[in-house]
Amino acid sequence: MSRPAHRRPEYHKINKDLFVLTYGALVAQLCKDYEKDEDVNKYLDKMGYGIGTRLVEDFLARSCVGRCHSYSEITDIIAQVAFKMYLGITPSVICNNSSRNEFSLILDKNPLVEFVEELPAGRSSLCYCNLLCGIIRGALEMVHLAADVTFLQDRLKGDSVTEIGITFLKKLDEKKYRRKK
Amino acid sequence: MAIFSVYVVNKAGGLIYQLDSYAPRAEAEKTFSYPLDLLLKLHDERVLVAFGQRDGIRVGHAVLAINGMDVNGKYTADGKEVLEYLANPANYPVSIRFGRPRLTSNEKLMLASMFHSLFAIGSQLSPEQGSSGIEMLETDTFKLHCFQTLTGIKFVVLADPRQAGIDSLLRKIYEIYSDFALKNPFYSLEMPIRCELFDQNLKLALEVAEKAGTFGPGS
Numbered sequence: 001m002s003r004p005a006h007r008r009p010e011y012h013k014i015n016k017d018l019f020v021l022t023y024g025a026l027v028a029q030l031c032k033d034y035e036k037d038e039d040v041n042k043y044l045d046k047m048g049y050g051i052g053t054r055l056v057e058d059f060l061a062r063s064c065v066g067r068c069h070s071y072s073e074i075t076d077i078i079a080q081v082a083f084k085m086y087l088g089i090t091p092s093v094i095c096n097n098s099s100r101n102e103f104s105l106i107l108d109k110n111p112l113v114e115f116v117e118e119l120p121a122g123r124s125s126l127c128y129c130n131l132l133c134g135i136i137r138g139a140l141e142m143v144h145l146a147a148d149v150t151f152l153q154d155r156l157k158g159d160s161v162t163e164i165g166i167t168f169l170k171k172l173d174e175k176k177y178r179r180k181k
Numbered sequence: 182m183a184i185f186s187v188y189v190v191n192k193a194g195g196l197i198y199q200l201d202s203y204a205p206r207a208e209a210e211k212t213f214s215y216p217l218d219l220l221l222k223l224h225d226e227r228v229l230v231a232f233g234q235r236d237g238i239r240v241g242h243a244v245l246a247i248n249g250m251d252v253n254g255k256y257t258a259d260g261k262e263v264l265e266y267l268a269n270p271a272n273y274p275v276s277i278r279f280g281r282p283r284l285t286s287n288e289k290l291m292l293a294s295m296f297h298s299l300f301a302i303g304s305q306l307s308p309e310q311g312s313s314g315i316e317m318l319e320t321d322t323f324k325l326h327c328f329q330t331l332t333g334i335k336f337v338v339l340a341d342p343r344q345a346g347i348d349s350l351l352r353k354i355y356e357i358y359s360d361f362a363l364k365n366p367f368y369s370l371e372m373p374i375r376c377e378l379f380d381q382n383l384k385l386a387l388e389v390a391e392k393a394g395t396f397g398p399g400s
Contacts, residue, residue: 053370058359060331061352067311067331142332 016111023112027128037125044127048134049141056139059085071168074145075103078136078166087111091164101168104152106161119156127151133164145171183341183391185323187354187383188289191371192333194297196290198374201283202387208245208280209237215273221264226254227282228263243282248275293337300327300335326351334358350390357382 030040063081068074072095079091083105091105112129119126127133133149140147146169153159189198219233221244228244245251247266250258257266266272284292304314318325324342328351329335336354340347361379362368368376 054359054363057330057332057334057355057363061355061359144333 020112020114023131024115026131027126031120031123031126037123041125041127041130044130045134045137048131048136049138050134051131052135052138052140053142055086055135056142059139071101071103074140074168075105075166079105082139096165103166103168105164105166107164108161110155110162113156113162116156118158124157127154128156129154129162136164136166140166140168183344183394184347184350184387185339185341187339187387188293188296188335188337189354189358189374190293190297190335190337193371194294195371196293197372198379199286199289199293200380200383200387202384207237208278209242210246210276210278211236211238212274212276215270217267221267223255223264228252228255229282230279238279241281242279244277245280245282246278296327296337297335300329328352328355330355344391344394346390346394350386353386353390354383357386 027040027044030043034040034043059082063085065077065081068077072093075093075095079093084090088111089107089109091107094104094106096102096104110129112132116128119128127150130151133151137147137149140149148165148167148169150165151163152165153161153163155162185201185203187198187200187202188196191197219235219238220231221228222231223229230238230240230242232240234240244263247257247263252258252263255263257263267275267277300314304312314329315327317327319342321342323339324344324347326338326340326347327335328337328348336351336358338347338351338354357379358374361382362374362376363370365376365378368374
């Protein structure tokens with residue numbers, strides 16, 4: 001006859017538009033602050049990294065995924081569980097090269113760019129959703145996997161699909177843990 | 182209280198959070214007249230009973246308070262040395278409270294990093310690959326449960342051996358950590374956790390686990 005444990009609601013419903021608008025305001029402000037596209041991309045990636053290092057614990061606590069034993073397993077979990085949990089979309093996974101450490105996530109729907117038509121003139125190499133790359137990179141680093149995450153193709157730049165490329169580098173040594181900034 | 186303490190250890194082995202939630206252990210307060218029939222000695226900055234066990238005062242108990250005022254290590258609240266004070270017949274009769282000494286925060290830090298090293302050794306000793314590491318340490322008076330996340334943070338709970346449901350409590354503490362510590366933008370990773378909300382929710386979770394555990398089958 002035990003009462004259910006006190007839990008805060010799992011997913012607070014807030015208006016998705018508010019989130020999309022907030023992200024847009026963030027990118028717009030960064031564009032005002034920095035002239036070069038590379039700088040804006042770099043800072044978006046850095047912010048995403050900070051988010052990713054924290055979000056990964058929330059993801060692991062709530063999704064109960066176990067230890068993964070291969071890079072393709074990890075990419076599958078990122079696409080099918082993590083993206084679904086946080087953005088509500090499920091990108092498809094493609095393995096790019098035969099040595100099996102380069103993967104791509106193909107996003108056909110991206111809620112962050114719902115209201116963006118195209119990049120403004122003079123901002124042709126801006127990666128609008130670079131925050132996502134930083135998040136994935138930060139999250140992977142917290143589970144001791146170094147990876148390079150970039151946008152390979154972007155619909156906003158005129159490509160046919162939006163593709164995020166994940167390249168796994170050598171596994172970070174767990175024992176010699178050193179705090180990275 | 183069936184759950185005694187909670188420790189959170191970061192990746193490098195440093196203690197970032199500690200909570201003690203047991204009721205005060207057996208303490209005995211008695212009035213003595215000169216001469217004191219207990220043999221007291223100074224050990225590690227504390228005054229301990231070395232011999233003369235009686236009436237609930239056991240060997241190893243420390244002097245906690247004299248005449249109602251808490252002692253500060255080996256000094257009384259007034260700054261005099263305890264042993265000197267008790268050797269002086271003019272101060273008698275005196276009321277002394279004895280009890281099991283509490284761990285200082287430095288000692289807790291050392292114990293946490295020692296456990297971290299033991300945990301690492303435990304994982305390496307495993308005959309199989311990918312061992313989970315030490316999950317439980319059992320003694321006759323308490324059980325230590327440990328849960329290491331995939332990111333290397335360890336949550337350690339010391340509880341009564343008969344307390345059930347500690348596994349789900351450890352998962353719940355992980356959730357509370359990911360919510361109230363990590364999502365606080367002013368909390369830096371790997372640093373000591375000083376978040377009110379984390380404290381409150383952790384205490385709530387411990388209460389719930391204790392109530393639920395006593396109804397479940399003893400393990």
